[in-house]
Amino acid sequence: MTVTPVLCPNCRTENAPHRTLCVHCALLLDPGPPPDPRPPWWRRILRRGPGKTHLAGTRPRRARRRPRVLLPVVLLLLGAGVWFALPHLSGLLGFAKEETGAPEAVVPSAFRSSSAVSGHPAAAAFDGFNNRYWAPRESGDGRGQYLECSFTQPVRLLKMVVLSGTSARKDEFLTQARPATIAVLLTSEDGKETRRTIRLADQAGQQTFDVRGSDTVGVRLAVESAYGTGEGRRVAVAEVEFFGHRP
Known part of the structure; x- marks a missing residue:
């Protein structure tokens, strides 16, 4: 049975199929699939984090779900700021127009x-x-x-x-x-x-x-x-x- 050697992607040296590192430059022969691209910020906020890994043979405790209140609080504060700023918005826009417009x-x-x-x-x-x-x-x-x-x-x-x-x-x-x-x-x-x-x-x-x-x-x-x-x-x-x- 013919064994096909594994070529190093760096120095092109032939290595035995069972090797993990190159015999010449010690580069990882099979780095595996590329990592997944980082999701956008809004998905990272809404995504729940990965569960905690437990040791073999141990029984995980039932985790209590914590309410995700940060995002609603931020949205509530932004909405309140816009509401209180509305009466002054026309004045601010008028002042900016005066400062930037030609006299x-x-x-x-x-x-x-x-x-x-x-x-x-x-x-x-x-x-x-x-x-x-x-x-x-x-x-x-x-x-x-x-x-x-x-x-x-x-x-x-x-x-x-x-x-x-x-x-x-x-x-x-x-x-x-x-x-x-x-x-x-x-x-x-x-x-x-x-x-x-x-x-x-x-x-x-x-x-x-x-x-x-x-x-x-x-x-x-x-x-x-x-x-x-x-x-x-x-x-x-x-x-x-x-x-x-x-x-």
């Missing part, structure tokens, strides 16, 4: 100022054109002079654009004094005030600042210092624009 122009409905020289009222700084400007009656450094505006409905402010001087054109920009620092006061619907000081560069054209305020109904811009001051020169502001979200 829009929010135009004030009323304007006023500490004073204004003839032909250059407060409204000229909020009319959307940079060829008109606001200037106070008093000349000098403009300290204490201010612009105010209000909104018909509360708005969520994000940014403010300021064009200082008399115009965005370089040949007209230096004809009057220009604000250097401005104290910004935001007033919300409930009366809460938010303060911030911005510093402007002495250059023509628009300058953008992050000015954030929720439920804002009023804004005051007070001049704290200025460039190019002198006798007969007034601090001028060509344009102020606000960007944010309406309710």
Whole structure:
């Protein structure tokens, strides 16, 4: 009777059929079938574990079945969390939309100022054109002079654009004094005030600042210092624009 040798899958050495390990490299000659793939997590949770192996000749005790309460408790807690979060879900979605959406122009409905020289009222700084400007009656450094505006409905402010001087054109920009620092006061619907000081560069054209305020109904811009001051020169502001979200 011919005996067929067993070839080692590693070194291809011939081995006797009764051998378990290769005589040359000691590799397992018959590793058996590959292990079963690991089941997904949800099957591992629902699957009952393997029973305990008992020694031969011993009588296994009857095991008491324990209720599987972990999964129902987790589902119950998740359901309760969703239930209590529903009233706040719309607000959270609205806040996320405001934070990620592009801001829009929010135009004030009323304007006023500490004073204004003839032909250059407060409204000229909020009319959307940079060829008109606001200037106070008093000349000098403009300290204490201010612009105010209000909104018909509360708005969520994000940014403010300021064009200082008399115009965005370089040949007209230096004809009057220009604000250097401005104290910004935001007033919300409930009366809460938010303060911030911005510093402007002495250059023509628009300058953008992050000015954030929720439920804002009023804004005051007070001049704290200025460039190019002198006798007969007034601090001028060509344009102020606000960007944010309406309710």
